Amino acid sequence: MANTTNKQTSAGVTTDTTHFGFEEVSVNDKKNRVRGVFESVASKYDIMNDLMSGGIHRLWKASLIDWVNPQPGEAHLDVAGGTGDIAMRIIDRVGRDKAGPVTVCDLTPDMMLVGRDRTIDQGILKGLSWTCGNAENLPFPSRSMDSYTIAFGLRNVTHIDRALAEAKRVLKPGGRFFCLEFSQVVLPILDQIYDQYSFKILPNMGQLVTNDRESYQYLAESIRRFPPQDDLISMMNSAGFEHCSYRNHTGGVAAIHCGWRI
Structure with a gap:
């Protein structure tokens, strides 16, 4: 699509x-406007993730890493990886002395600079690299990655079908694609509460913490424009992924999708 x-x-x-x-x-x-959003909020991005989700995003990301189940020596690519949160979780899961090459690719240099400084402070000096790039045209060789993750980034892509095609291209045969993204709430009542929160509370929170209401208004709107769970499965199938499935979290507020490159 x-x-x-x-x-x-x-x-x-x-x-x-x-x-x-x-x-x-x-x-x-x-593309320039998406980059502008994340340049504006880069320094407060991780703080806002905790505040706007009540810390629940940490549980979603832990579930993502459980499903990825990274192994020593595997090459992992985290697209729209921003400040490196997912990449660092992969490294910590495998072990800093055993983790294969982990690459963060993001459109916004300011986000990666925040993450790079943090990893240096934490003593992660090897096995992690940072590349500025677009999900629709990845600067990596074909069949070079064991896994591809994208967390809360696919909805910002202009051509989702191109991003999925690129994900399949860079994966080795037997590699897996994982997407953690805000999705369609499937529980009655919760969907109404979520709408009220997204459009009335979240932008005000963004204004208070980051002095940027517009970016978090965009976030709420971009979530509503993102394909529902089954529609994304269909797009993954069209891109050539096989054995596609998803798991809802928090009643569908977020969902993790997985597909295999066979």
């Missing part, structure tokens, strides 16, 4: 447009 449409300007020129939250923007503009 490209999430794009063709729009003719007053001058008769046809341009591709896509969504940025609930706003319609040009395809060329979206």
